[in-house]
Amino acid sequence: MIEIHEIARFTTAAALAATLLMLVPGVALAWVLARRRFPGKAVVEAIVSLPLVIPPVATGLVLLWLLGRRGPVGRLLEPLGIEIVFTPLAVVIAMAVMGLPLLVRTARPGFEQVTRRYEQIAETLGAGPWRVFATITLPLAARNILAGALLGFSRALGEFGATIVVAGSIPGRTRTLAVGIYSFAETGQDTAAAILVAISVAIGFGAVLISNLLLPADAGSYK
Amino acid sequence: MATFDLVFTLRQGGFALEIANAISARALALFGPSGSGKTTIVEAMAGLRTPQRGRIAVNGRVLFDSDTHVNVSPRERRVGYVPQDVLLFPHMDVRANVLYGRRNGGAVPLPRLADLLELEPLMTRDVASLSGGERQRAAIARALLSGPDVLLLDEPLAAVDVPRRQRITAALLRIRDELNVPIVYVTHAIDEAIAVAEHAIVLDAGRVVASGPAAEILK
Numbered sequence: 336m337i338e339i340h341e342i343a344r345f346t347t348a349a350a351l352a353a354t355l356l357m358l359v360p361g362v363a364l365a366w367v368l369a370r371r372r373f374p375g376k377a378v379v380e381a382i383v384s385l386p387l388v389i390p391p392v393a394t395g396l397v398l399l400w401l402l403g404r405r406g407p408v409g410r411l412l413e414p415l416g417i418e419i420v421f422t423p424l425a426v427v428i429a430m431a432v433m434g435l436p437l438l439v440r441t442a443r444p445g446f447e448q449v450t451r452r453y454e455q456i457a458e459t460l461g462a463g464p465w466r467v468f469a470t471i472t473l474p475l476a477a478r479n480i481l482a483g484a485l486l487g488f489s490r491a492l493g494e495f496g497a498t499i500v501v502a503g504s505i506p507g508r509t510r511t512l513a514v515g516i517y518s519f520a521e522t523g524q525d526t527a528a529a530i531l532v533a534i535s536v537a538i539g540f541g542a543v544l545i546s547n548l549l550l551p552a553d554a555g556s557y558k
Numbered sequence: 559m560a561t562f563d564l565v566f567t568l569r570q571g572g573f574a575l576e577i578a579n580a581i582s583a584r585a586l587a588l589f590g591p592s593g594s595g596k597t598t599i600v601e602a603m604a605g606l607r608t609p610q611r612g613r614i615a616v617n618g619r620v621l622f623d624s625d626t627h628v629n630v631s632p633r634e635r636r637v638g639y640v641p642q643d644v645l646l647f648p649h650m651d652v653r654a655n656v657l658y659g660r661r662n663g664g665a666v667p668l669p670r671l672a673d674l675l676e677l678e679p680l681m682t683r684d685v686a687s688l689s690g691g692e693r694q695r696a697a698i699a700r701a702l703l704s705g706p707d708v709l710l711l712d713e714p715l716a717a718v719d720v721p722r723r724q725r726i727t728a729a730l731l732r733i734r735d736e737l738n739v740p741i742v743y744v745t746h747a748i749d750e751a752i753a754v755a756e757h758a759i760v761l762d763a764g765r766v767v768a769s770g771p772a773a774e775i776l777k
Contacts, residue, residue: 456645
């Protein structure tokens with residue numbers, strides 16, 4: 336039971352950290368895709384959504400290549416004494432990569448719905464681009480961003496394929512809910528697996544429910 | 559007296575606006591039916607639309623000049639623009655809206671403005687709860703607190719109950735004469751144009767069809 340408690344605590348903490356990690360790049364990407372036109376935009380959109388459609392194990396392998404000691408990122412970090420693969424940090428990164436597409440895809444329509452004229456009025460009142468973004472654009476898109484963050488969090492919570500490849504299943508170190516369910520079921524510990532399933536369902540249900548409530552039919556009411 | 563140099567061509571889609579007027583007045587009415595180009599002119603003055611060529615200046619300060627490649631950003635134009643749909647920020651209360659663009663120095667003091675536009679009872683209200691006239695007063699206050707060289711009002715009385723209109727008109731005249739803020743007033747109502755503006759430009763389908771003292775040419 337102590338292990339189950341530990342797994343639930345670690346997974347929730349890692350998913351929260353992953354959500355924070357994806358927030359800035361996710362919001363930035365959503366804004367860029369909503370507001371900017373540039374060559375190759377369709378390609379960027381496709382790459383952002385890629386983790387949704389390719390096998391998560393494949394995403395995990397790509398991360399392993401990137402973050403491993405001989406990988407382009409891992410090689411830079413090794414002299415600094417930072418190792419990622421098979422650490423809790425690897426769990427957080429895998430979760431963030433898998434959750435990011437949901438955040439971007441949910442936040443983007445939020446930015447598209449913000450009436451540009453509110454921003455223009457703010458400009459005529461003397462506000463610079465950052466002030467306009469922080470005081471007008473961001474608050475008016477906040478519901479979508481929050482809903483997207485919750486979906487990203489839910490996705491992170493249930494992440495299995497990428498996590499097991501890049502972080503493994505080290506009890507007390509990198510074992511998450513999803514990986515734990517698999518390990519317990521594999522070894523015949525059905526009660527433990529069932530408890531983890533119940534915990535996953537409870538947290539995931541709550542997060543998706545709140546996310547949906549944030550995006551009602553009048554989500555574009557600030558038009 | 560303010561001077562308005564409005565000499566420009568602006569085409570967008572199938573619509574073309576041509577204007578070539580230099581006017582001295584405390585307040586200028588842009589008069590005409592919908593689709594005549596009135597709003598396009600104030601949006602060009604606010605920097606929200608860019609003419610293909612020409613020149614826009616207020617009191618000699620050039621805001622746009624295609625010959626010298628001047629195009630002052632909306633942020634730097636010092637125009638107080640109140641669009642027809644007002645566009646109070648929906649996620650802020652009235653006070654936060656009114657204070658949004660407040661500029662120290664040059665701007666009208668808030669107590670004076672609050673008195674003139676009867677703002678005090680509105681300050682803590684939610685934007686969604688305001689009537690048409692209350693919205694208009696809050697938006698005019700917001701524009702004036704940014705210390706504008708000119709106030710651009712697009713159909714300011716369109717959504718205001720008839721009994722409230724006179725009080726807003728009276729406030730506008732005091733803004734014009736006591737605070738010395740020149741006004742450009744877009745309307746399709748003759749009485750409003752005559753009440754607020756000394757000079758009127760009459761537009762139809764993107765062209766100026768008359769320009770002169772409001773009381774004379776709108777009779």
